[in-house]
Amino acid sequence: MFEEEIKRIKVSSDLNIIKKDILNLIKIFESDNEFVKRSILLKIFDNSIFNYTLIEKFQTKIIIEYLINLLNAIDEEKKEIIVDGLNKRIQGYLIKIVKNSLDIGHNEILNLIEKLTNDSEKKYNLYFRIASTFNEILNNEDKHSKFTNIERERIAKILADLHGLYLYNYVNEDKKMNFHLKLKNNYENLILNYQKTDLKEDLQNIAVVSENLILKMAEEDYDKEFIIYSPLRLGLSSANASDNHTRAKEKGGKALNASINISLDLEKEPTVPITVSVKRLDKTELRIKSIDLGEEFHLSRTSNQNHKSFFRYRYDTDELQLLKQALVHVGIINEDSKDPLRDVLSFTNGGGLELITNVGVFKGTGLGTSSILSACLLKSLYRISEQPKKMTYPILYDQSLLLEQSIGFNSGWQDARGAIGGKSAVKHFTTRPTMNLPNPQLEFIELDEKLFEKRISLFYTGIRRFATTNLNVVLDAYLSRDYLRYPAIRQSFLIHEQMVQALKNDDYTLFGNLCSQYWKLRKTIDPSASPPLIESFFEKLEKSGLIEGGLLTGAGGGGFAVLVSKEGKKSELIEFLKNINIENSFVANFSLNKKGITLKEK
Secondary structure, three states: OOHHHHHHHHOOOOHHHHHHHHHHHHHHHHOOOOOOHHHHHHHHHHHHHHOOEEEHHHHHHHHHHHHHHHHHHOOHHHHHHHHHHHHHHHHHHHHHHHHOOOOHHHHHHHHHHHHHOOOOHHHHHHHHHHHHHHHHHHHHHOOOOOOOOHHHHHHHHHHHHHHHHHHHOOOOHHHHHOOOHHHHHHHHHHHHHHHHHHHHHHHHHOOOOOOOOOEEEEHOOOOOEEEEEOEEEEEEEOOOOOOOOOHHHHEEEEEEEEEEEEOOOOOOOOEEOOOEEEEEEEOOEEEEEEOOOOEEEOOOOOOOOHHHHHHHOOOOOOHHHHHHHHHHHHOOOOOOOOOOHHHHHHHHOOEEEEEEEOOOOOOOOOOOOOOOOHHHHHHHHHHHHOHHHHHOOOOHHHHHHHHHHHHOOOOOOOHHHHOOOOOOOEEEEEEEOOOOOOOOEEEEEOOHHHHHHEEEEEOOOOOOOOOOOOOHHHHHHHHHOOOHHHHHHHHHHHHHHHHHHHOOOOHHHHHHHHHHHHHHHHHOOHOOOOOOOHHHHHHHHHHOEEEEEEEOOOOOOOOOEEEEEEEOHHHHHHHHHHOOOOOOOOOOEEEEEOOOOEEOOO
Protein backbone atom coordinates (compact mmCIF):
# COMPACT_ATOMS: atom_id res chain seq x y z
CA MET A 1 0.00 0.00 0.00
CA PHE A 2 1.28 3.47 -0.97
CA GLU A 3 4.43 1.96 -2.56
CA GLU A 4 3.96 4.10 -5.67
CA GLU A 5 3.79 7.35 -3.70
CA ILE A 6 6.74 6.38 -1.50
CA LYS A 7 8.86 5.51 -4.54
CA ARG A 8 7.85 8.68 -6.38
CA ILE A 9 8.89 10.80 -3.39
CA LYS A 10 12.34 9.22 -3.59
CA VAL A 11 12.99 9.61 -7.32
CA SER A 12 10.86 12.48 -8.63
CA SER A 13 12.58 15.68 -9.71
CA ASP A 14 9.35 17.69 -9.47
CA LEU A 15 8.92 19.43 -6.13
CA ASN A 16 5.21 19.93 -6.70
CA ILE A 17 4.59 16.22 -7.27
CA ILE A 18 6.62 15.32 -4.19
CA LYS A 19 4.77 17.86 -2.05
CA LYS A 20 1.40 16.59 -3.29
CA ASP A 21 2.26 12.96 -2.44
CA ILE A 22 3.53 13.94 1.01
CA LEU A 23 0.44 16.03 1.73
CA ASN A 24 -1.91 13.19 0.74
CA LEU A 25 -0.13 10.64 2.93
CA ILE A 26 -0.06 12.93 5.95
CA LYS A 27 -3.77 13.72 5.52
CA ILE A 28 -4.55 9.99 5.44
CA PHE A 29 -2.44 9.45 8.55
CA GLU A 30 -4.19 12.32 10.32
CA SER A 31 -7.60 10.81 9.50
CA ASP A 32 -6.69 7.65 11.44
CA ASN A 33 -6.60 5.43 8.38
CA GLU A 34 -5.23 2.12 9.59
CA PHE A 35 -3.19 1.63 6.43
CA VAL A 36 -0.88 4.57 7.11
CA LYS A 37 1.32 3.62 10.03
CA ARG A 38 4.10 5.69 11.54
CA SER A 39 6.69 3.66 9.61
CA ILE A 40 5.24 4.86 6.31
CA LEU A 41 5.37 8.48 7.45
CA LEU A 42 8.99 8.03 8.50
CA LYS A 43 9.74 6.58 5.08
CA ILE A 44 8.45 9.84 3.64
CA PHE A 45 11.21 11.64 5.55
CA ASP A 46 13.82 9.08 4.50
CA ASN A 47 12.92 9.27 0.82
CA SER A 48 12.34 12.99 0.53
CA ILE A 49 15.54 13.93 2.40
CA PHE A 50 17.61 11.46 0.37
CA ASN A 51 16.02 12.16 -2.99
CA TYR A 52 19.27 12.48 -4.94
CA THR A 53 17.76 14.64 -7.66
CA LEU A 54 16.73 17.20 -5.06
CA ILE A 55 20.16 16.95 -3.45
CA GLU A 56 21.79 17.67 -6.80
CA LYS A 57 19.53 20.71 -7.21
CA PHE A 58 20.28 21.74 -3.61
CA GLN A 59 16.54 21.72 -2.83
CA THR A 60 16.54 19.40 0.19
CA LYS A 61 16.03 22.35 2.53
CA ILE A 62 12.80 23.24 0.71
CA ILE A 63 11.31 19.79 1.20
CA ILE A 64 12.45 19.60 4.84
CA GLU A 65 10.77 22.93 5.61
CA TYR A 66 7.63 21.70 3.86
CA LEU A 67 7.60 18.55 6.02
CA ILE A 68 8.12 20.60 9.18
CA ASN A 69 5.25 22.95 8.32
CA LEU A 70 2.90 20.05 7.59
CA LEU A 71 3.70 18.26 10.84
CA ASN A 72 3.36 21.42 12.90
CA ALA A 73 -0.14 21.83 11.48
CA ILE A 74 -1.53 18.42 12.49
CA ASP A 75 -2.90 17.18 15.79
CA GLU A 76 -0.23 17.46 18.52
CA GLU A 77 -0.66 13.88 19.68
CA LYS A 78 -0.24 12.48 16.18
CA LYS A 79 2.66 14.82 15.51
CA GLU A 80 4.44 13.50 18.60
CA ILE A 81 4.07 9.92 17.33
CA ILE A 82 5.99 10.83 14.18
CA VAL A 83 8.51 13.15 15.85
CA ASP A 84 9.55 10.56 18.44
CA GLY A 85 10.38 8.14 15.64
CA LEU A 86 12.02 10.84 13.58
CA ASN A 87 14.30 11.96 16.41
CA LYS A 88 15.75 8.44 16.55
CA ARG A 89 16.73 8.75 12.88
CA ILE A 90 18.45 12.15 12.99
CA GLN A 91 21.84 10.76 13.96
CA GLY A 92 21.68 8.22 11.14
CA TYR A 93 20.76 10.95 8.68
CA LEU A 94 23.81 12.97 9.70
CA ILE A 95 26.13 9.98 9.38
CA LYS A 96 24.74 9.20 5.92
CA ILE A 97 25.39 12.79 4.85
CA VAL A 98 28.97 12.57 6.10
CA LYS A 99 29.78 9.14 4.65
CA ASN A 100 28.39 10.00 1.22
CA SER A 101 29.65 13.61 1.10
CA LEU A 102 26.13 14.76 0.32
CA ASP A 103 25.20 18.35 -0.42
CA ILE A 104 22.72 18.56 2.44
CA GLY A 105 23.30 21.05 5.23
CA HIS A 106 23.54 19.35 8.61
CA ASN A 107 21.73 22.31 10.14
CA GLU A 108 18.71 21.48 7.98
CA ILE A 109 18.67 18.03 9.57
CA LEU A 110 19.17 19.40 13.08
CA ASN A 111 16.29 21.80 12.46
CA LEU A 112 13.99 18.77 12.47
CA ILE A 113 14.68 18.65 16.20
CA GLU A 114 14.71 22.40 16.65
CA LYS A 115 11.36 23.06 14.93
CA LEU A 116 9.40 19.90 15.75
CA THR A 117 10.32 19.25 19.39
CA ASN A 118 8.68 21.70 21.77
CA ASP A 119 10.28 20.81 25.10
CA SER A 120 13.60 22.64 25.64
CA GLU A 121 15.06 20.03 27.97
CA LYS A 122 14.21 17.30 25.49
CA LYS A 123 15.89 19.27 22.70
CA TYR A 124 19.02 19.71 24.78
CA ASN A 125 19.15 15.99 25.56
CA LEU A 126 18.68 15.03 21.92
CA TYR A 127 21.45 17.37 20.78
CA PHE A 128 23.72 16.23 23.59
CA ARG A 129 23.18 12.56 22.70
CA ILE A 130 24.18 13.20 19.09
CA ALA A 131 27.17 15.27 20.22
CA SER A 132 28.30 12.47 22.55
CA THR A 133 28.10 9.88 19.78
CA PHE A 134 29.99 12.03 17.29
CA ASN A 135 32.59 12.95 19.89
CA GLU A 136 33.12 9.23 20.48
CA ILE A 137 33.71 8.77 16.74
CA LEU A 138 36.44 11.40 16.80
CA ASN A 139 38.07 10.27 20.04
CA ASN A 140 38.07 6.51 19.43
CA GLU A 141 39.72 6.23 16.02
CA ASP A 142 40.47 2.52 16.41
CA LYS A 143 36.83 1.67 17.00
CA HIS A 144 35.60 4.04 14.28
CA SER A 145 38.37 3.57 11.72
CA LYS A 146 35.85 3.53 8.85
CA PHE A 147 35.69 7.33 9.04
CA THR A 148 38.33 9.12 6.97
CA ASN A 149 40.09 12.32 8.03
CA ILE A 150 37.96 14.27 5.55
CA GLU A 151 34.77 12.78 7.01
CA ARG A 152 36.02 13.60 10.49
CA GLU A 153 36.38 17.23 9.41
CA ARG A 154 32.69 17.38 8.65
CA ILE A 155 31.81 15.60 11.89
CA ALA A 156 33.92 18.17 13.75
CA LYS A 157 31.98 20.94 11.98
CA ILE A 158 28.68 19.33 13.02
CA LEU A 159 29.96 19.18 16.60
CA ALA A 160 31.08 22.82 16.46
CA ASP A 161 27.57 23.85 15.39
CA LEU A 162 25.87 21.55 17.90
CA HIS A 163 27.72 23.32 20.71
CA GLY A 164 27.78 26.84 19.26
CA LEU A 165 24.32 27.08 17.68
CA TYR A 166 22.13 24.61 19.56
CA LEU A 167 23.31 23.38 22.97
CA TYR A 168 24.53 26.88 23.84
CA ASN A 169 20.97 28.22 23.48
CA TYR A 170 19.49 25.82 26.04
CA VAL A 171 21.69 26.60 29.03
CA ASN A 172 21.41 29.63 31.28
CA GLU A 173 24.52 29.54 33.45
CA ASP A 174 27.56 31.45 32.22
CA LYS A 175 29.80 28.51 33.08
CA LYS A 176 27.82 26.13 30.87
CA MET A 177 27.55 28.68 28.07
CA ASN A 178 31.32 29.19 28.12
CA PHE A 179 31.78 25.41 28.16
CA HIS A 180 29.84 25.01 24.92
CA LEU A 181 31.56 27.98 23.26
CA LYS A 182 34.95 26.55 24.19
CA LEU A 183 34.02 23.20 22.69
CA LYS A 184 32.83 24.97 19.53
CA ASN A 185 36.27 26.59 19.13
CA ASN A 186 38.05 23.32 19.93
CA TYR A 187 36.14 21.45 17.24
CA GLU A 188 36.82 24.17 14.68
CA ASN A 189 40.54 23.85 15.44
CA LEU A 190 40.17 20.09 15.09
CA ILE A 191 38.87 20.56 11.54
CA LEU A 192 42.19 22.13 10.56
CA ASN A 193 44.12 19.40 12.37
CA TYR A 194 42.32 16.68 10.43
CA GLN A 195 42.98 18.52 7.17
CA LYS A 196 46.66 18.87 8.03
CA THR A 197 46.89 15.20 9.05
CA ASP A 198 45.19 14.05 5.87
CA LEU A 199 47.49 16.15 3.70
CA LYS A 200 50.54 14.80 5.48
CA GLU A 201 49.36 11.20 5.15
CA ASP A 202 48.63 11.69 1.45
CA LEU A 203 52.10 13.13 0.89
CA GLN A 204 53.74 10.29 2.77
CA ASN A 205 51.96 7.86 0.47
CA ILE A 206 53.64 9.30 -2.62
CA ALA A 207 57.05 10.36 -1.33
CA VAL A 208 59.31 9.91 1.64
CA VAL A 209 59.18 12.93 3.95
CA SER A 210 62.71 13.70 5.17
CA GLU A 211 62.29 13.44 8.91
CA ASN A 212 65.29 12.54 11.05
CA LEU A 213 67.34 11.46 8.02
CA ILE A 214 71.13 11.81 8.18
CA LEU A 215 71.97 14.19 5.34
CA LYS A 216 75.44 15.15 4.17
CA MET A 217 76.37 18.04 1.93
CA ALA A 218 78.44 17.04 -1.12
CA GLU A 219 82.06 18.17 -0.90
CA GLU A 220 81.97 19.59 -4.43
CA ASP A 221 79.24 22.01 -3.26
CA TYR A 222 81.23 23.48 -0.38
CA ASP A 223 82.23 26.61 -2.31
CA LYS A 224 78.96 27.07 -4.18
CA GLU A 225 76.10 29.44 -3.54
CA PHE A 226 72.66 28.31 -4.68
CA ILE A 227 70.29 31.13 -5.62
CA ILE A 228 66.60 30.77 -6.38
CA TYR A 229 64.67 33.40 -8.35
CA SER A 230 60.90 33.37 -8.53
CA PRO A 231 57.90 35.35 -9.76
CA LEU A 232 54.73 35.78 -7.75
CA ARG A 233 51.28 34.36 -8.43
CA LEU A 234 48.49 36.52 -9.77
CA GLY A 235 45.41 34.54 -8.80
CA LEU A 236 42.57 35.03 -11.27
CA SER A 237 40.25 32.26 -10.09
CA SER A 238 40.30 29.30 -7.72
CA ALA A 239 36.61 28.61 -8.32
CA ASN A 240 36.41 30.35 -4.95
CA ALA A 241 38.90 28.29 -2.92
CA SER A 242 38.30 24.93 -4.61
CA ASP A 243 42.07 24.39 -4.26
CA ASN A 244 41.52 23.74 -0.57
CA HIS A 245 42.72 20.19 0.21
CA THR A 246 39.39 18.98 1.59
CA ARG A 247 37.27 20.44 -1.18
CA ALA A 248 39.61 19.23 -3.91
CA LYS A 249 39.48 15.66 -2.59
CA GLU A 250 35.70 15.54 -2.30
CA LYS A 251 34.55 17.60 -5.29
CA GLY A 252 37.63 18.33 -7.39
CA GLY A 253 39.20 21.75 -7.82
CA LYS A 254 40.18 24.35 -10.40
CA ALA A 255 42.59 27.27 -10.49
CA LEU A 256 43.56 29.93 -13.00
CA ASN A 257 46.62 32.07 -12.35
CA ALA A 258 49.57 33.85 -13.88
CA SER A 259 53.19 34.17 -12.77
CA ILE A 260 54.38 37.77 -12.70
CA ASN A 261 57.32 40.04 -12.08
CA ILE A 262 56.36 43.20 -10.26
CA SER A 263 57.44 46.69 -9.27
CA LEU A 264 55.59 48.53 -6.53
CA ASP A 265 56.70 51.73 -8.24
CA LEU A 266 54.73 52.25 -11.44
CA GLU A 267 57.60 54.21 -12.97
CA LYS A 268 60.10 51.34 -12.59
CA GLU A 269 60.40 48.18 -14.64
CA PRO A 270 59.08 44.99 -13.01
CA THR A 271 61.70 42.68 -11.50
CA VAL A 272 61.77 39.11 -10.23
CA PRO A 273 60.36 39.60 -6.71
CA ILE A 274 61.67 36.63 -4.70
CA THR A 275 65.26 35.48 -4.16
CA VAL A 276 66.54 32.80 -1.82
CA SER A 277 70.21 31.97 -1.37
CA VAL A 278 71.90 29.22 0.60
CA LYS A 279 75.57 28.38 0.99
CA ARG A 280 78.06 26.64 3.25
CA LEU A 281 80.16 28.84 5.55
CA ASP A 282 83.71 28.11 6.61
CA LYS A 283 82.85 29.40 10.08
CA THR A 284 80.99 27.21 12.54
CA GLU A 285 77.72 29.13 12.55
CA LEU A 286 74.11 29.13 11.42
CA ARG A 287 72.96 32.39 9.88
CA ILE A 288 69.32 32.89 8.84
CA LYS A 289 68.27 36.24 7.44
CA SER A 290 65.26 37.92 5.84
CA ILE A 291 66.41 41.08 4.09
CA ASP A 292 62.93 42.47 3.44
CA LEU A 293 61.75 41.86 7.02
CA GLY A 294 65.01 43.11 8.56
CA GLU A 295 65.20 39.99 10.74
CA GLU A 296 68.23 37.80 11.44
CA PHE A 297 68.94 34.71 13.55
CA HIS A 298 72.43 33.57 14.47
CA LEU A 299 73.98 30.60 16.27
CA SER A 300 77.77 30.44 16.65
CA ARG A 301 78.39 28.16 19.63
CA THR A 302 77.14 24.61 20.09
CA SER A 303 74.94 24.25 23.15
CA ASN A 304 72.06 22.09 24.35
CA GLN A 305 70.24 25.40 24.95
CA ASN A 306 70.27 26.34 21.26
CA HIS A 307 67.00 24.56 20.63
CA LYS A 308 65.17 27.11 22.80
CA SER A 309 66.07 30.05 20.59
CA PHE A 310 65.81 28.17 17.30
CA PHE A 311 62.41 26.61 18.00
CA ARG A 312 60.95 29.74 19.59
CA TYR A 313 58.54 29.94 16.64
CA ARG A 314 56.68 26.93 18.01
CA TYR A 315 55.39 28.87 20.99
CA ASP A 316 55.95 32.56 20.20
CA THR A 317 55.90 35.05 17.33
CA ASP A 318 58.90 34.61 15.05
CA GLU A 319 59.18 36.33 11.67
CA LEU A 320 61.70 33.69 10.57
CA GLN A 321 59.48 30.70 11.37
CA LEU A 322 59.12 29.67 7.71
CA LEU A 323 62.87 29.71 7.11
CA LYS A 324 63.59 27.73 10.26
CA GLN A 325 60.86 25.16 9.62
CA ALA A 326 62.13 24.69 6.06
CA LEU A 327 65.48 23.52 7.48
CA VAL A 328 63.59 21.04 9.64
CA HIS A 329 61.30 19.96 6.81
CA VAL A 330 64.12 18.90 4.49
CA GLY A 331 65.97 17.09 7.29
CA ILE A 332 69.02 19.33 7.76
CA ILE A 333 67.87 20.07 11.32
CA ASN A 334 66.10 17.31 13.21
CA GLU A 335 62.51 17.77 14.35
CA ASP A 336 63.47 17.19 18.00
CA SER A 337 67.00 18.58 17.85
CA LYS A 338 68.62 19.61 21.14
CA ASP A 339 71.22 21.67 19.27
CA PRO A 340 70.35 22.79 15.72
CA LEU A 341 73.89 24.11 15.21
CA ARG A 342 75.33 20.65 15.85
CA ASP A 343 72.98 19.29 13.16
CA VAL A 344 74.28 21.94 10.75
CA LEU A 345 77.89 21.03 11.56
CA SER A 346 77.12 17.39 10.86
CA PHE A 347 75.46 18.27 7.56
CA THR A 348 78.31 20.56 6.36
CA ASN A 349 81.12 18.42 7.81
CA GLY A 350 82.26 21.02 10.32
CA GLY A 351 81.22 24.19 8.51
CA GLY A 352 78.29 26.52 8.87
CA LEU A 353 75.24 27.43 6.82
CA GLU A 354 73.75 30.70 5.59
CA LEU A 355 70.14 31.00 4.40
CA ILE A 356 68.96 34.40 3.12
CA THR A 357 65.64 35.47 1.62
CA ASN A 358 64.48 38.68 0.02
CA VAL A 359 60.92 39.36 -1.10
CA GLY A 360 60.18 42.44 -3.17
CA VAL A 361 56.64 42.87 -1.87
CA PHE A 362 55.38 43.17 1.67
CA LYS A 363 53.13 40.66 3.39
CA GLY A 364 49.41 40.72 2.79
CA THR A 365 49.33 41.39 -0.95
CA GLY A 366 47.33 38.28 -1.88
CA LEU A 367 50.00 37.29 -4.41
CA GLY A 368 50.84 33.93 -2.84
CA THR A 369 54.05 35.22 -1.29
CA SER A 370 54.38 32.81 1.65
CA SER A 371 53.50 29.77 -0.47
CA ILE A 372 55.95 30.61 -3.24
CA LEU A 373 58.65 31.51 -0.73
CA SER A 374 58.08 28.07 0.81
CA ALA A 375 58.67 26.42 -2.56
CA CYS A 376 61.80 28.53 -3.15
CA LEU A 377 63.21 27.67 0.27
CA LEU A 378 62.62 23.99 -0.28
CA LYS A 379 64.11 24.02 -3.77
CA SER A 380 67.32 25.63 -2.51
CA LEU A 381 67.58 23.30 0.49
CA TYR A 382 66.74 20.18 -1.51
CA ARG A 383 69.54 21.15 -3.90
CA ILE A 384 72.16 21.70 -1.22
CA SER A 385 71.13 18.47 0.54
CA GLU A 386 71.12 16.46 -2.73
CA GLN A 387 67.44 15.54 -2.87
CA PRO A 388 66.89 16.21 -6.60
CA LYS A 389 63.62 14.28 -6.94
CA LYS A 390 61.96 16.65 -4.51
CA MET A 391 62.91 19.66 -6.63
CA THR A 392 60.60 18.55 -9.43
CA TYR A 393 56.91 19.01 -10.24
CA PRO A 394 54.63 18.16 -8.49
CA ILE A 395 56.60 17.02 -5.42
CA LEU A 396 58.17 20.42 -4.69
CA TYR A 397 54.78 22.13 -4.65
CA ASP A 398 53.08 19.45 -2.59
CA GLN A 399 55.90 19.62 -0.05
CA SER A 400 55.69 23.42 0.11
CA LEU A 401 52.00 23.07 0.96
CA LEU A 402 52.88 20.65 3.75
CA LEU A 403 55.57 23.04 5.00
CA GLU A 404 53.04 25.85 5.30
CA GLN A 405 50.50 23.57 6.97
CA SER A 406 53.12 22.55 9.54
CA ILE A 407 53.27 26.13 10.87
CA GLY A 408 49.52 26.64 10.69
CA PHE A 409 49.03 28.41 7.36
CA ASN A 410 45.93 27.27 5.46
CA SER A 411 47.09 27.61 1.87
CA GLY A 412 45.73 25.79 -1.17
CA TRP A 413 47.57 23.65 -3.71
CA GLN A 414 47.46 26.38 -6.38
CA ASP A 415 49.28 29.04 -4.35
CA ALA A 416 52.86 27.88 -4.91
CA ARG A 417 52.00 26.42 -8.32
CA GLY A 418 51.34 29.96 -9.45
CA ALA A 419 55.11 30.33 -9.87
CA ILE A 420 55.55 27.39 -12.27
CA GLY A 421 57.36 28.22 -15.50
CA GLY A 422 56.63 26.89 -18.97
CA LYS A 423 55.40 27.88 -22.41
CA SER A 424 52.99 30.42 -20.93
CA ALA A 425 52.88 32.46 -17.75
CA VAL A 426 49.12 31.88 -17.53
CA LYS A 427 48.11 28.46 -16.24
CA HIS A 428 44.95 26.46 -15.66
CA PHE A 429 44.87 23.62 -13.12
CA THR A 430 42.19 20.96 -12.72
CA THR A 431 41.84 18.16 -10.19
CA ARG A 432 39.29 15.36 -9.96
CA PRO A 433 37.71 14.01 -6.76
CA THR A 434 40.07 11.49 -5.21
CA MET A 435 40.75 9.39 -2.13
CA ASN A 436 44.43 10.28 -2.46
CA LEU A 437 46.45 13.47 -2.81
CA PRO A 438 44.86 15.84 -5.34
CA ASN A 439 46.91 15.77 -8.52
CA PRO A 440 46.36 19.03 -10.43
CA GLN A 441 46.60 18.65 -14.19
CA LEU A 442 48.44 21.61 -15.67
CA GLU A 443 47.37 23.39 -18.85
CA PHE A 444 49.29 26.39 -20.16
CA ILE A 445 46.95 29.05 -21.55
CA GLU A 446 48.61 30.42 -24.68
CA LEU A 447 47.48 33.97 -25.22
CA ASP A 448 48.70 37.32 -26.43
CA GLU A 449 50.86 38.29 -23.45
CA LYS A 450 51.26 41.90 -24.53
CA LEU A 451 47.49 42.25 -24.77
CA PHE A 452 47.10 40.73 -21.30
CA GLU A 453 49.56 43.26 -19.87
CA LYS A 454 47.86 46.05 -21.82
CA ARG A 455 44.35 45.30 -20.55
CA ILE A 456 45.10 44.26 -16.95
CA SER A 457 46.04 46.72 -14.20
CA LEU A 458 47.15 45.91 -10.65
CA PHE A 459 46.07 48.24 -7.89
CA TYR A 460 47.07 47.80 -4.25
CA THR A 461 44.01 48.58 -2.12
CA GLY A 462 45.94 49.75 0.94
CA ILE A 463 44.65 46.84 3.04
CA ARG A 464 46.94 43.98 3.95
CA ARG A 465 45.62 40.44 4.22
CA PHE A 466 47.50 37.54 5.77
CA ALA A 467 47.51 33.75 5.55
CA THR A 468 45.20 32.61 8.32
CA THR A 469 45.54 29.92 10.98
CA ASN A 470 41.79 29.91 11.64
CA LEU A 471 38.96 28.04 9.98
CA ASN A 472 38.30 30.20 6.94
CA VAL A 473 34.83 31.33 5.98
CA VAL A 474 34.74 29.52 2.63
CA LEU A 475 35.66 26.15 4.16
CA ASP A 476 33.04 26.77 6.83
CA ALA A 477 30.40 27.38 4.14
CA TYR A 478 31.50 24.23 2.34
CA LEU A 479 31.50 21.90 5.35
CA SER A 480 28.14 23.19 6.56
CA ARG A 481 26.64 23.20 3.02
CA ASP A 482 25.21 26.55 4.03
CA TYR A 483 21.97 27.12 2.13
CA LEU A 484 22.67 30.77 1.32
CA ARG A 485 26.38 30.46 0.52
CA TYR A 486 26.96 26.98 -0.88
CA PRO A 487 25.13 27.58 -4.20
CA ALA A 488 27.65 30.36 -4.89
CA ILE A 489 30.45 27.82 -4.38
CA ARG A 490 28.85 25.60 -7.01
CA GLN A 491 28.28 28.46 -9.42
CA SER A 492 31.92 29.52 -9.11
CA PHE A 493 32.96 26.43 -11.07
CA LEU A 494 30.82 27.48 -14.03
CA ILE A 495 32.12 31.06 -14.01
CA HIS A 496 35.68 29.74 -13.73
CA GLU A 497 35.39 27.71 -16.95
CA GLN A 498 34.02 30.73 -18.78
CA MET A 499 36.94 32.86 -17.52
CA VAL A 500 39.43 30.33 -18.89
CA GLN A 501 37.74 30.31 -22.29
CA ALA A 502 37.58 34.11 -22.42
CA LEU A 503 41.35 34.34 -21.90
CA LYS A 504 41.98 31.70 -24.56
CA ASN A 505 39.96 33.87 -26.94
CA ASP A 506 41.67 37.11 -25.82
CA ASP A 507 38.18 38.40 -25.05
CA TYR A 508 38.79 40.94 -22.29
CA THR A 509 35.34 42.46 -22.45
CA LEU A 510 33.87 39.10 -21.47
CA PHE A 511 36.74 38.31 -19.09
CA GLY A 512 36.23 41.55 -17.18
CA ASN A 513 32.50 40.93 -16.87
CA LEU A 514 33.18 37.41 -15.59
CA CYS A 515 35.69 38.74 -13.05
CA SER A 516 32.95 40.93 -11.60
CA GLN A 517 30.50 38.01 -11.51
CA TYR A 518 33.13 35.89 -9.79
CA TRP A 519 33.74 38.63 -7.24
CA LYS A 520 30.02 38.87 -6.44
CA LEU A 521 29.97 35.14 -5.75
CA ARG A 522 32.98 35.52 -3.46
CA LYS A 523 31.16 38.20 -1.48
CA THR A 524 28.13 35.93 -1.13
CA ILE A 525 30.30 33.14 0.25
CA ASP A 526 32.43 35.42 2.42
CA PRO A 527 31.06 38.94 3.03
CA SER A 528 34.27 39.84 4.91
CA ALA A 529 36.14 39.55 1.59
CA SER A 530 34.78 42.98 0.67
CA PRO A 531 34.98 45.46 3.58
CA PRO A 532 33.34 48.90 3.13
CA LEU A 533 36.47 50.48 1.67
CA ILE A 534 36.64 47.81 -1.04
CA GLU A 535 32.92 48.13 -1.78
CA SER A 536 33.28 51.88 -2.20
CA PHE A 537 36.35 51.40 -4.40
CA PHE A 538 34.58 49.12 -6.86
CA GLU A 539 31.50 51.37 -6.93
CA LYS A 540 33.69 54.32 -7.97
CA LEU A 541 35.36 52.23 -10.66
CA GLU A 542 32.05 51.09 -12.12
CA LYS A 543 30.81 54.68 -12.29
CA SER A 544 34.04 55.77 -13.99
CA GLY A 545 33.26 53.68 -17.07
CA LEU A 546 36.94 52.75 -17.39
CA ILE A 547 36.80 49.05 -16.57
CA GLU A 548 35.09 45.96 -17.94
CA GLY A 549 35.23 44.46 -14.45
CA GLY A 550 37.56 43.29 -11.71
CA LEU A 551 38.18 41.35 -8.53
CA LEU A 552 40.57 41.07 -5.63
CA THR A 553 43.26 38.49 -6.20
CA GLY A 554 43.61 35.71 -3.64
CA ALA A 555 41.15 35.33 -0.80
CA GLY A 556 39.98 38.93 -0.81
CA GLY A 557 39.70 41.26 2.14
CA GLY A 558 42.54 43.40 0.84
CA GLY A 559 45.71 43.05 -1.19
CA PHE A 560 45.72 43.67 -4.93
CA ALA A 561 42.78 44.32 -7.22
CA VAL A 562 42.92 42.90 -10.74
CA LEU A 563 41.21 45.40 -13.03
CA VAL A 564 40.34 44.81 -16.67
CA SER A 565 40.38 48.14 -18.49
CA LYS A 566 38.12 48.96 -21.38
CA GLU A 567 39.90 48.90 -24.73
CA GLY A 568 42.15 51.93 -25.09
CA LYS A 569 41.38 53.15 -21.56
CA LYS A 570 44.31 51.81 -19.53
CA SER A 571 46.14 55.15 -19.32
CA GLU A 572 42.97 56.89 -18.15
CA LEU A 573 42.36 54.10 -15.65
CA ILE A 574 45.86 54.47 -14.20
CA GLU A 575 45.41 58.22 -13.80
CA PHE A 576 42.05 57.62 -12.14
CA LEU A 577 43.63 55.13 -9.73
CA LYS A 578 46.53 57.46 -8.93
CA ASN A 579 44.08 60.12 -7.82
CA ILE A 580 41.75 57.88 -5.86
CA ASN A 581 41.64 58.79 -2.19
CA ILE A 582 42.64 55.53 -0.47
CA GLU A 583 45.43 55.59 2.11
CA ASN A 584 48.53 53.50 1.28
CA SER A 585 47.13 52.51 -2.12
CA PHE A 586 49.12 52.56 -5.35
CA VAL A 587 49.24 51.24 -8.92
CA ALA A 588 51.88 48.56 -9.48
CA ASN A 589 53.76 47.74 -12.65
CA PHE A 590 53.86 44.08 -13.66
CA SER A 591 54.92 41.78 -16.48
CA LEU A 592 54.24 38.11 -17.16
CA ASN A 593 57.05 35.69 -16.28
CA LYS A 594 57.34 32.39 -18.19
CA LYS A 595 60.53 31.22 -16.50
CA GLY A 596 59.00 30.44 -13.12
CA ILE A 597 61.17 29.31 -10.21
CA THR A 598 64.77 29.06 -11.42
CA LEU A 599 67.98 27.89 -9.77
CA LYS A 600 71.42 29.37 -10.39
CA GLU A 601 74.74 28.24 -8.95
CA LYS A 602 77.66 30.55 -8.22
